[in-house]
Amino acid sequence: MERILPFSNEHKMLQEAFSKFVASEMVPYYDEWEENSIVSREVFRKMGDNGYLCPWVEEKYGGAGADFLCSVIVAEEIARQGCRGVFAWLHSDLVAPYIGTYGTDEQKARWLPGATSGEKILAVAMTEPGAGSDLAAMRTKAVKDGNDYIINGSKVFISNGVLADLVVLAVKTDPGAGAKGITLFVVEDGTPGFTKSKQIPKVGLHAQDTVEMFFEDCRVPAENMLGGEGNGFKCLMEKLQQERLMVSLVAQVSAERCLELTLNYVKERVVFGKPLSKFQNTQFTLAEIASEIQVGRSFLDQLVLQHMAGKSIVQEVSMAKYWICEMENRVASRCLQLFGGYGFCKEYEISRMWTDARVQTIYAGTSEVMKMVISRGLGL
Numbered sequence: 607m608e609r610i611l612p613f614s615n616e617h618k619m620l621q622e623a624f625s626k627f628v629a630s631e632m633v634p635y636y637d638e639w640e641e642n643s644i645v646s647r648e649v650f651r652k653m654g655d656n657g658y659l660c661p662w663v664e665e666k667y668g669g670a671g672a673d674f675l676c677s678v679i680v681a682e683e684i685a686r687q688g689c690r691g692v693f694a695w696l697h698s699d700l701v702a703p704y705i706g707t708y709g710t711d712e713q714k715a716r717w718l719p720g721a722t723s724g725e726k727i728l729a730v731a732m733t734e735p736g737a738g739s740d741l742a743a744m745r746t747k748a749v750k751d752g753n754d755y756i757i758n759g760s761k762v763f764i765s766n767g768v769l770a771d772l773v774v775l776a777v778k779t780d781p782g783a784g785a786k787g788i789t790l791f792v793v794e795d796g797t798p799g800f801t802k803s804k805q806i807p808k809v810g811l812h813a814q815d816t817v818e819m820f821f822e823d824c825r826v827p828a829e830n831m832l833g834g835e836g837n838g839f840k841c842l843m844e845k846l847q848q849e850r851l852m853v854s855l856v857a858q859v860s861a862e863r864c865l866e867l868t869l870n871y872v873k874e875r876v877v878f879g880k881p882l883s884k885f886q887n888t889q890f891t892l893a894e895i896a897s898e899i900q901v902g903r904s905f906l907d908q909l910v911l912q913h914m915a916g917k918s919i920v921q922e923v924s925m926a927k928y929w930i931c932e933m934e935n936r937v938a939s940r941c942l943q944l945f946g947g948y949g950f951c952k953e954y955e956i957s958r959m960w961t962d963a964r965v966q967t968i969y970a971g972t973s974e975v976m977k978m979v980i981s982r983g984l985g986l
């Protein structure tokens with residue numbers, strides 16, 4: 607089925623060029639990055655050199671002022687070619703927008719050009735050991751001291767953590783005020799008192815560098831505050847729509863890739879004297895999977911259109927995040943089953959699709975948190 611998104615000739619050219627870029631600059635190195643548990647810093651630089659990072663950023667800050675479809679194309683193509691550990695979407699479409707939306711002109715001029723060129727890699731640090739789904743329970747705090755703030759506390763599970771040069775950090779500036787006491791700061795790597803743990807060993811998404819971050823009497827100038835004191839939670843909530851949309855896009859494309867890998871495999875694998883594809887179980891399984899994928903795609907592209915039109919669709923995007931990420935997990939698991947024992951071997955990409963899918967129902971808000979948002983919208 608043809609996609610409903612209004613891809614222009616320019617978008618198609620971007621898609622074609624970026625597809626070649628991923629094939630030459632990511633795919634050949636991806637196994638090495640998985641082995642090293644980190645992607646290369648150079649890949650961000652090369653993406654920046656070619657205009658693939660933060661394409662939406664205004665020209666005066668080094669971007670192309672492009673529309674959201676360019677972000678969709680970049681995020682999808684990385685996942686489509688099986689390189690999803692390159693968290694360019696997090697850099698470009700989750701973290702940089704905090705600076706683009708809430709930054710002053712001076713802050714934008716200071717940080718966006720580096721983000722766009724790939725010289726400065728971005729991360730966002732919200733989660734704490736005692737505050738994941740319940741973000742308002744965070745305890746990392748910043749206390750004013752003259753023209754600075756002194757930050758103490760820690761964050762966990764921070765993506766792009768090792769590579770990060772700039773971290774959008776959520777802290778409490780008024781611990782007694784609950785969510786209204788949360789403020790965002792940009793903390794630069796190398797600031798005294800800011801350290802990172804070794805990578806957190808994970809069961810999947812190995813190429814993605816995930817760390818804990820520690821702040822011990824970390825002095826940050828007041829001009830690094832983003833969005834004003836006490837507005838942090840509001841800023842985080844406003845950006846949830848795009849964050850969940852991006853995660854859903856990666857989940858959708860990954861499910862599509864699982865189907866593609868499996869369609870190829872079942873035609874080649876011979877069991878009981880005939881191709882696996884000739885068994886009704888295989889056909890029905892893949893027919894069900896293809897149907898789920900199509901439903902996800904239709905829903906998601908609708909949401910992309912509405913998001914581009916500036917509509918507030920947090921409810922619907924939460925439905926997509928919940929359903930599509932769960933669907934991706936169902937699809938990855940069922941596809942792996944059709945590979946038999948080979949599906950459990952690292953040599954077969956489907957095994958990685960399965961392990962990498964698992965976290966999708968957890969980060970950017972768990973499936974349970976999505977259901978809380980959806981049920982609230984139902985007036986429950």
Ligand SMILES: Cc1cc2nc3c(=O)[nH]c(=O)nc-3n(C[C@H](O)[C@H](O)[C@H](O)COP(=O)(O)OP(=O)(O)OC[C@H]3O[C@@H](n4cnc5c(N)ncnc54)[C@H](O)[C@@H]3O)c2cc1C
Binds near residue numbers: 729730764
């Ligand atoms: C690989 C990875 C990368 C990540 N990257 C980042 C990042 O870059 N930046 C960042 O800030 N965070 C990041 N996270 C953190 C992620 O967003 C959190 O793990 C997630 O929000 C869940 O929080 P938690 O792990 O503390 O689980 P918890 O909140 O402890 O949840 C445990 C279980 O309880 C359920 N639960 C919680 N509350 C309720 C409720 N009210 N009702 C019913 N069930 C409930 C949850 O759904 C879950 O099943 C990352 C996590 C991972 C694993």
